Amino acid sequence: MTVRLAVFDCDGTLVDGQAAVCEAMEAAFAFARLPGPPRPLIRRIVGLSLPQAVRHLAPDVPEDLQRMVVEAYKDSFRSARTGGTLEEPLFEGIAELVDRLAQSGWALGVATGKSDRGLSACLAGHGLLDRFVTLQTADRHPSKPHPAMLEAALHEAGALPGAAVMIGDTSFDMDMARAAGVRAIGVDWGYHPADELAAAGAEVVVSSAAQLGDYLS
Numbered sequence: 001m002t003v004r005l006a007v008f009d010c011d012g013t014l015v016d017g018q019a020a021v022c023e024a025m026e027a028a029f030a031f032a033r034l035p036g037p038p039r040p041l042i043r044r045i046v047g048l049s050l051p052q053a054v055r056h057l058a059p060d061v062p063e064d065l066q067r068m069v070v071e072a073y074k075d076s077f078r079s080a081r082t083g084g085t086l087e088e089p090l091f092e093g094i095a096e097l098v099d100r101l102a103q104s105g106w107a108l109g110v111a112t113g114k115s116d117r118g119l120s121a122c123l124a125g126h127g128l129l130d131r132f133v134t135l136q137t138a139d140r141h142p143s144k145p146h147p148a149m150l151e152a153a154l155h156e157a158g159a160l161p162g163a164a165v166m167i168g169d170t171s172f173d174m175d176m177a178r179a180a181g182v183r184a185i186g187v188d189w190g191y192h193p194a195d196e197l198a199a200a201g202a203e204v205v206v207s208s209a210a211q212l213g214d215y216l217s
Contacts, residue, residue: 002159002160002163003107003157003158003159003160003163004105004106004107004159004163004164005106005107005108005109005134005153005154005157005159005163005164005165006101006106006107006108006109006164006165006167006216007108007109007110007111007134007136007150007153007164007165007166007167007182008108008109008110008111008167008168009047009110009111009112009166009167009168009169009170009173009190010110010112010114010119010122011046011047011088011112011113011114011190011191012046012047012168012169012170012187012189012190012191013091013167013168013169013173013187013190014090014091014094014110015088015089015090015091015094015122015126016088016089016090016091017046017087017088017122018043018046018191019087020077020080020086020087020088021042021043021046022039022042022043023076023080024073024076024077024080025037025042025057025073026042027072027073027076028069028070028072028073028075028076029057029058029069031068031069031072031076032065032068032069032072034058034061034065034069037057037058041057042057043191044056044191044192045057046113046170046190046191047112047113047144047168047169047170047172047173047191048113048143048144048172049113049138049142049143049144050070050073050074050113050115050138051066051067051070051143052143053113054066054069054070054073074115077118081118081121088122088125090126091189091209092208092209093208093209093210094209095126095128096209096210096213097209097210097212097213098128098131100213101213101216102131104216104217106216107133107134107157107159108131108132108133109132109133109134109135109136109153109156109157110123110132110134110135110136111136111137111144111149111150111153111166111173111176112136112137112138112149113137113138113143113144114137114138115137115138115139116135116137116139116140118137119135119137120135123135133156133157134152134153134156134157136148136149136150136152136153137149140152144170144172144173144175144176145171145172145173145175145176145179146176146179147176147179147180149176150164150166150176150177150179150180150182151180154180154182161180161181161182162181164182164183165177165182165183165184165185165216166180166182166183166184166185167185167186167187167212168184168185168186168187168190169186169187169188169189169190169191169192169197170190170191170192170197171192171196171197171199171200173186174186174197174200174201174202175200175201177201178200178201183203184200184201184202184203185202185203185204185205185206185212185215186198186200186202186204186205186206187205187206187207187212188205188206188207189207189208
C-alpha cells in the first residue's frame with residue numbers, strides 16, 4: 001500500500017508565531033548588547049535553524065557573540081513558554097485541515113527549524129501532537145533547505161518521495177522539497193510572498209487551509 005505523506009512546516013504554516021519570534025530575537029540581541037535587527041529582516045529568516053538565522057541577521061558579529069544571541073533567544077523563548085505568555089495560535093482552519101487529511105488517508109509530519117522541545121510543546125498545546133507520525137527539527141538535522149529533514153520523514157513514514165508533499169510558507173521549504181524530490185506546496189499566509197514561493201518551485205500556492213484540503217483531496 002502506498003503511503004501518502006504530507007509534511008508541514010510549523011511557524012508561518014501551522015501556527016502564527018511571528019510576534020513571539022520577533023520579541024525573542026530582539027531580547028536576545030539586547031542581551032548581547034547588539035542593535036536589534038528590523039522586524040522585516042527577522043521575519044525573513046523564520047524557518048532556518050537558529051544558528052543560521054543569527055548568522056544571517058548578524059554576519060559581521062564574532063562567533064562568540066552569535067552563540068550568545070542563540071542561547072539568549074532560547075532562554076527568552078523558554079521563559080515566555082513557562083511563564084504562560086507565549087502565543088503561537090493555529091492559523092484559521094488548520095485543526096480542521098489536519099483532521100480532514102488524516103481521515104482521507106494522509107500520514108502527517110512536520111519539518112521545522114524549531115527545537116524538539118519547542119515543537120512538541122507547540123503541538124501538544126493545540127492537542128495535535130499525536131496526529132503526526134514523524135517530527136523533524138533543527139536539533140537533529142542541518143538547517144533548511146538541506147533535504148535531511150524530509151529524507152528522515154520519508155524513511156520514518158515509509159513513504160516514497162513521489163507520494164509526498166512539503167507544505168510551507170518560505171522559499172526554504174520549497175527548496176528543501178525540490179532537493180528531496182518531493183512536491184512543494186506553498187501557503188500565502190506566512191513569511192515569504194506567493195511569487196517567491198512560485199519562483200522557488202511551488203507547484204501551487206494556496207490562500208486558505210480549506211483550499212489546501214481541496215487540492216490534496
